[in-house]
Amino acid sequence: MRVLLSTIGTRGEVQPLVALATRLRELGQDVRLCAPPDFREWAERLGISFVPLGPELRSTAKPDSAMTKAMASPEGRRAMAEAMVVNQFETMPEAAEGCDVVVGGMALNIAAHSVAEWKGIPYFFTAYCPITLPSLHHRPPAFPGWAPKNPDAANPVLWADDAERWNEQWGGVLDARRKVLGLPPVDDVRGHVFTEEPWLAADSVLAPWRGPSALDVHQTGAWILPDHRPLSPELEAFLDAGEPPVYFGFGSIRAPEEIAKAMIGAARAHGRRVIVFRGWTGLSLIDDEPDCLAIGEVNQQALFPRVAAVVQHGGAGTTTAATRAGVPQVLVPRMFDQPYFAQRVRDLGIGTSITGEPSAESLTLALSEVLRPEVAERARQVGGEVRVDGADVAARSLMAAV
Incomplete structure (x- = not known):
């Protein structure tokens, strides 16, 4: 079995997939990791096949970086979001060549499910924190520039508002790229990314899943990468x-x-x-x-x-x-x-x-x-x-x- 693991984000989003890749390889499976280029050397040092996705992110920790400045305005955030999705659709189809399944980590990995659908292979989404998944027990997490319309509203209203924002932010560019692949439009972007049966890679003591929810969540426990490096x-x-x-x-x-x-x-x-x-x-x-x-x-x-x-x-x-x-x-x-x-x-x-x-x-x-x-x-x-x-x-x- 050949598995494509794909994510965007910093080390916190990448390391769990590296942990899963390492364990899959130990079990005799072939693994390919699609992630920001910042992590190429690390992945390849561990023997994991790597495909760079998007720009380097290390500069985002600096307040004067171009990406940080662009994120300061609604227009800049929208332009970056659309460019991010376009890049995913340009990169991932080739990365998924010959793969039997796609595992998407991080909510903003918008293209992963569509690429798996186009290839005719299964897709699994994983979250690293319970509150990123819709539940009546908690509110949606806050994204930069995503203030709720009514912060005092009940949780179901806030999650419905959240779904609208997903459609507004990514619906247009997602459907445009899906059309190129011959795929139909998506009515619910968030549901398309998360699926009805997402995985939760979080420890049940530290971060337990709590419903009720329309989702059938499979909590596996945190994906921890064993580290045997000595201290300096x-x-x-x-x-x-x-x-x-x-x-x-x-x-x-x-x-x-x-x-x-x-x-x-x-x-x-x-x-x-x-x-x-x-x-x-x-x-x-x-x-x-x-x-x-x-x-x-x-x-x-x-x-x-x-x-x-x-x-x-x-x-x-x-x-x-x-x-x-x-x-x-x-x-x-x-x-x-x-x-x-x-x-x-x-x-x-x-x-x-x-x-x-x-x-x-x-x-x-x-x-x-x-x-x-x-x-x-x-x-x-x-x-x-x-x-x-x-x-x-x-x-x-x-x-x-x-």
Whole structure:
């Protein structure tokens, strides 16, 4: 069986599919990954066949990038959305050549289902967070520029409004490209992308699916990529030189202004050392004191169990990694699914979150909440409940279905 895995987005959207690809290859299946070119070297280093999709995204973490500026206006967002869909239809038909099934990750992977339909092969959609799928239990997540018509409306009304916005945003360009392939128009773009039986690649403890919903959701568990890379000698020496430090990182997203100064000041207020993950924003230290270390790409599975707390943006992948490591968390959510994970961390008693722009004062207060023995104990307890077999469940389900 040859599987095409396709996604757009940053590392949080790509890594779960890399985890699934790795497990499928271990089970003897042929896999091709279609994703932004930022991840080509990584995928090919793991032996995964790679097809670049769309432009490089690393620059989006910079406030002065052309893509960031274009996203600031409704016209710019619409032009980017249409160009994105056109690029998907130009790239994916060739990528799907010889494939037996298409798995689409990330909601904005608009073309994947249509390409599978054109090829006459099955298609599966997967979400990484429960609130991205329609349910009466929760509201739709917020997209940039997508304010609800009536924010106080009931959830069914908000989801109906959300479906209208999907049609307004992508219906025209989707139907135009489908016509080129000889396919009929789509009445419900969101339903077309999600299907009636989507998969949910999220841990059932951290992010449980809750209905009622018209969808038949298959929750597989989080797709976790096993990481056996050693920590660098510099990082090992830093960890061994004192008490567990506080980790700060915002992954692939743009970090708030002046965040490094606030982070380091908050940790020092508690007498804690600091590890700063540079990320795509390129965070840096504020001085040369030996209590701080800036790092690049790192094995979170090896690092997180050795820190006192993880302060991060609330992406699905980082939150799952920190929860699995059994370490307290402070979330600084910015958009989309991040507020949901901030709420879940609070509900589970394994950390807290900060609303709005973080400051040294708010971070200091948040750390005082999570650097308590009872929070650390609760985090260890919940961490022991996180399952790590989601990618295997999904791989075997896919093999059985195709």
